[in-house]
Each structure stands twice: as C-alpha cells, then as structure tokens.
Amino acid sequence: MPVLEHSKIVGALFATVPLEKAASLLRGSSVVYDGPSLFIIDSDNCVIAHSKVFRDERMYLGSSCSFFDFMSGLLTADENEYLRKNIGEIQETIFLHIKQNTIPGIFPLPRFSTQTDGNSSRFPPRTGCTHSEKNTFYKAAVLFIAIVLVVILFMFILYILLLKYRKIKKLSQTTIDKSGLYLFMLSPNGDAVKCDKNFIQLLGFPEKTDSFNFTQFMDKNQTLFPLSSIKKEDSFRLSLRMPNGERIYLLVQIIGDSERGLYQSFAVDITKDERIQEQVRNFAYTDITTGLPNKKSCTIKIGELNKKCMKESFRSSFIFIDINNSRKILEVFGDKLSGMMLHEAAFRLSNIAHAFGGTLFSLGNDNFVIIFDNYDEEDDVINISKKINNTFLTPFSVGDGTFDVTCRIGIVFCLEYMKQTPVSPNDVFRYGEFAVSCAKTSNGLFVFDMEKYISIANELDVEIDLLQSIKNNELELHYQPVYNFKTRAITGFEALLRWMSPKHGNVPPAVFIPIAEKSGFINYLGDFVIDNTMNFAEKVKDRNIKVAFNVSTIQFMQADFVNKLITKFREHRLAFNSITVEITESCLYGRVTEMKEKLELLRNAGILVSIDDFGTGYSSLSYLKDLPADYLKIDRSFIKHLETSEKQQAIISSIVAIAEALDIIVIAEGVETKEQLDIITSNTNCYHIQGFLVAKPMPETEVLDFMVNFDGLDDARSTETD
Helix, strand or coil, X not given: CEEEECCEEEEECCCXXXXXXXXXXXXXXXXXXXXXXXXXXXXXXXXXXXXXXXXXXXXXXXXXXXXXXXXXXXXXXXXXXXXXXXXXXXXXXXXXXXXXXXXXXXXXXXXXXXXXXXXXXXXXXXXXXXHHHHHHHHHHHHHHHHHHHHHHHHHXXXXXXXXXXXXXXXXXXXXXXXXXXXEEEECCCCEEECCCHHXXXXXXXXCCXXXXXXXXXXXXXXXXXXXXXXXXXXXXXXXXXXCCCCEEEEEEEEEEEEECCEEXXXXXXXXXXXXXXXXXXXXXXXXXXXXXXXXXXXXXXXXXXXHHHXXXXXXXXXXXXXXXXXXXXXXXXXXXXXXXXXXXXXXXXXXXXXXXXXXXXXXXXXXXXXXXXXXXXXXXXXXXXXXXXXXXXXXXXXXXXXXXXXXXXXXXXXXHHHHCCXXXXXXXXXXXXXXHHHHHHCCCEEECCHHHHHHHHHHHHHXXXXXXXXXXXXXXXXXXXXXXXXXXXXXXXXXXXXXXXXXXXXXXXXXXXXXXXXXXXXHHHHHHHHHHHHHHXXXXXXXXXXXXXXXXHHHHCCCCHHHHHHHHHHHCCCCCCCEEEEEEHHHHCCCHHHHHHHHHHHHHCCEEEEEEEEXXXXXXXXXXXXXXXXXXXXCHHHCCCCCCCHHHHHHHHHHHHHHHHCCCEEEEECCCCHHHXXXXXXXXXXXXXXXXXXXXXXXXXXXXXXXXXXXXXXXXXXXXXX
16 A cells, blocks of 8 residues: 655555555545545556456456556547556656546556665565465465365375275185185196185195195096196086095186186185085985995996996896885884885895895895896806895894795896897896796796797787777677578677787787786776677677677676676667677686576576587586586587597587587587588587688678678588478
C-alpha cells in the first residue's frame, strides 16, 4: 500500500489488506481520489494487483493483462497514447488526467534501493514479498503438499497390496498343503528337483534333500521313464516303494513348459484312495463267507492259463466240488451256522489244494473249484478227488453240534491246453456244472464226457425250442387211418403229434415227448392234442369215425385230468364212443386199481379206452381181466419180422385169442406189407390194422380226400362182415 507524505509517496506499506479496501485509505489522504478501483502496475505496464471489482475476467490476479488493454475501452486512442507517453516520465508527483467523469490517477513507485545520495534518500530495502510472490509460494506449498499426499497414498496402496499378496500367498500355500499338492521340477529321466519340503517329508527323505530319481523306488514292472516326450497336460500314476518299506502312490501332473529340460509339476498323494480301491477290489474278488478268491478271480486265473497255453502245451484240470447238505443246514439252523460250515469246508479243501499244488476258489454259495496248472496222469487228479471225499467223511463240528456233510465232485480235464487252444471261462464253468450234476448218479464222482455233454446240451436246446413250439405254430396233428379188413372201410383215425422245427427239422415224438415229460411241458402238449383232436372229431362225426389220441402217463395221472377231459368232450357235443383215449401199458404198472377207477369214469362218460403198445411194458395178460378197455393195440415190434418168426406169429395169435375172450378188439400196428396182412388175417381174428400198407399219417387237410378216394385193400376174404 503506498505511503504518502504531503502528496508524495515516500514508501509502501506491505500488509495483508484486501485491495478492494485500498480506496478507503486513499480517501483519507490529501490526494483527491474518488475512483472505483485501484491498480498497481509494473514497469511493463502490466497489472500486478487490483481491487477485484471488475467483471472483466482478464483483470483478475494471475492474468497477464496490460493496464492499457483495459483502459482502451474507457479512453480514446489519443488519450490512451497520451497516458502511455507520460506515465513513463512521472517521477514523484501525482499525475491526474481528467476526462469527463473518468479521472485516472497515477502514483509512481520508485524501485527500492539500499543506496542513498546527498540530497535525498531512497526507500529502505524491501523486507516483505509481493502478493504475487505469496501466491507463487502458496501454489508451491499446495503442490508440495499434494505431492506428499500422493506419495503417502501410493505408499498406503502399495502397503495394502503387499499385505493382500502376503495373505493370498499364505492362503495359497495353506491350500496347497491341505490339498496334498507337492511342487517340484521333473526331468524326462525321472529326476525330481527343487522339491517342496513337504514332498521330501512325505517320501521320508532327509530334510536337506531337494532332489531324487523316481526310478530308484518304482516297481520293476513300471517302465515309465525315460519319457520320450512330455506335454503340459500329461499326467501319470506312480507306485513307489520307499526306503522305509512303505508303499506310496502318487498322481503326477505336468503344469508348465520346459525350462532347461525341466518341467514344473505337482504330485498328489493318492495312497489312501489306492488302499480303498484295493479293499474294494478285494471285496470284488474275494468271497465274503469263506475268504477265498471268488468266481471273478477264477475267471482271471483261467485267462492266465489261456495266455500260458499260447506259449506252451501243458495239462490242466479243474475239480468242481458241490456241498450236498448245505441247503438243509441253512434252512434248519440259519445263516450263521451255515456260514461256519462253509468256512470249515473251505479250510479242509484249502489244505488239500495246498498239499498238491492247486489253487482253491469259491464259486458262490456251496460250490468250489480247485485248479491244477499241471499234473502227470489223470489218475493223480482222480486220487486227489477221492481224498476230498475222504476228508468230508469226518463230521463237521459247527456250533454246539456236529453234522455229516458230503459233497459231489465233477472233474474237467482241459485237454484244449494240450493242443495250445484257449477255452473260455464260461465253457469251463458249464462243463463243471454238468460234471457235478452227473455226479449225483455216479457215486458222487464224475469225469466230464464231451459226447455226453453235447447230447444233453442238444436235448436242452431242443427243450428250450419246444417250449416255444405252440406259440410259434410249429406243432401239427397228423392222422393215420385204422382199416377194418372185413368191412373194407376206414373205421377210425389216430391223431399223431408232429413237430416241424425251423431249427431242428422234423423232430420225432420219441425225442421230444420224453423231453416234454421231463420238463413238465407235457401238460401243454396234451391239452394241444386233445383240443385239436376233438375239433377234428366234430368235422368227421357224420361219417361214424372214431378218433383216438395218445395220453402221456404223467398227464393221465394228474388229479383233474379225467374231469377236464370229460368236460371238453361234452363241450364239443360229440357222440358216445366217438373218441378213444390211448394209454401205454407201462402206466398200468403198480396202479391197476387207480387206473381202473379213472378208466371206468371215462367209459361211463362215452369215451373209449385203448391199451397202446401192448407187449412192450411191464404189464401181463392178467391185467386185461381187471381193466375196462375197449381196444388193444399190438406193438409194431411184433409185426416187423412176422414173416420169418413163427414165435411172433404164436404170440400174436395168443394175444388176439385172449382179447377176443375178454371182448376187446385188437388192432395190429405197423402193418407195412401184404405178407404181414395175410399172416395176421389168416391165423387170427384180428381184422383191424394200422400201418403204411393202408396209409401214412397225413395232415387234416388231406383226410377228407383220402376217405373219398380210398377203395380198400384187395383180398377175397374181405367179403366177411364184422
């Protein structure tokens, strides 16, 4: 702020007073001043301070604005030039330029100096700073503080990031430790270097160890190293036997690219998982009750023998053992005692197998097998089987009691191995099951016979297809006529069951009927025959034809058979004596009283009875006097060589005579030649014949045509009447 003395500026007062108040200071002086604002300009006429009452933004502090730029809007060009010229000449006086209401007042401020002259003295040295210097200082201070704050903020952020990094690193390491991941570098030769200390501790190495080679501890059957190539995604399983004898399993995963021939890798300890899997495998390949290797293990053993036979020929045998009494013990005494018995049986069999170099397996339930990889003679294996039977002669001590336990043994000699030919495990088990089954009827010991096996296997195959024969419409009835030689007429037909199998061809009844009886399918076959026979009888009932059909002994002995047959007979509304039931004489053996009652029921209902194949069974002629029979059929075996056998002629004559005395009609079966017919009709009163001489069995579609076209057999004696 200027200091005035007698209208002269003698100095400047530096104070922190707002410039807009400077006008009031000037108004208190003797200087005439009534202006709106105050300016302080430098020697270059630039405004360095003002009272901030202008709207012109250029006049604010910090703007590099010339004083005359601002005044040019208030003064004319001449006045502006006048001020420019005189302002530099003003020394210590006040210069006033008055124009209308505008009065610019200029007060020159000499430069401060410490020098003095003789006439006058200069202002003392400046001890303060100008406002612009203060502003510059303030700016520098603010900038410094801002920089300091930025540095502090940066350091704080860096500290936070470092803290987080340490926490993440610690957490990652903890996670790796907890998850069982062990880091190391791996070479193609199996060298593990820069190993994690936890990895070294896991493997049981000294603490200072940081490298080793996997191949030193791997099993001989593992040929992983050296690796021909390694990729980032490669992984492999290692089984290691460590120096302390402990077995360790590792899963190694490559996770990095090659670094000077080494690959970043990690290992996972899977020992617990492997042991659990080993237990699972033990359960899968071990019988729980006996602790012996089970059927799966036996299958693996047979596979090993198959591989062995491809390299060399050798003798191998299988002894299959089936415990006889185990089911009864299980049903009576329960699982616990039954399991104890099987465990004792396994113990005895194990001793024998071990003594003779065999391997014992449990096939489940009460079945076992001992496999011998080699033997000298088949008799050696048979003798071992006898020793097994002998060891079962000693009673079993189970719980508080003792039991007599026996077994059945089937021996299978695997001759395929002598020919260096593999055999499937399924075939071996089938052969063994078959041999054990046959041992039931062979004093408990049976040696497998391939021919017998094939025969029974074929029979089983036929049985399986026979069960589907009705559903597949493979069965058909053929009808063979019965000829009355006296009347030269067809008096009846016998229904004969035929099976035309797409697989087995034309199967004879002598083959499939016994199979049906054994399997229980005979009842379905019998019902099929009865239903179709009665349907046929309905079609020929107007011709006074009797239709006969055979009944199996097993079917006939069913409790409801007679009632069921009578019901069907009545449902078809057939005439009395139009249907004939044929039974074989073998079913009469030991059942004469029972059979008599059933046969009388049939005859009373209007169904005729015929004794078929007479002379081939166990019955005698004396049975005929007690049986209610209408027909007796002489078996074809007596007719076959009738021309050359006088004994057969005598037998037939006797049978016909006795039957005639009992009022039973005789039918001769199997008459195929004219000579046979002549002998029968010449020597006996048998005039009913059945055979190829009359006609072969024919399907139903051909019966009616046959009856229309048949003219009888030529012979003079046929003029007699019945």
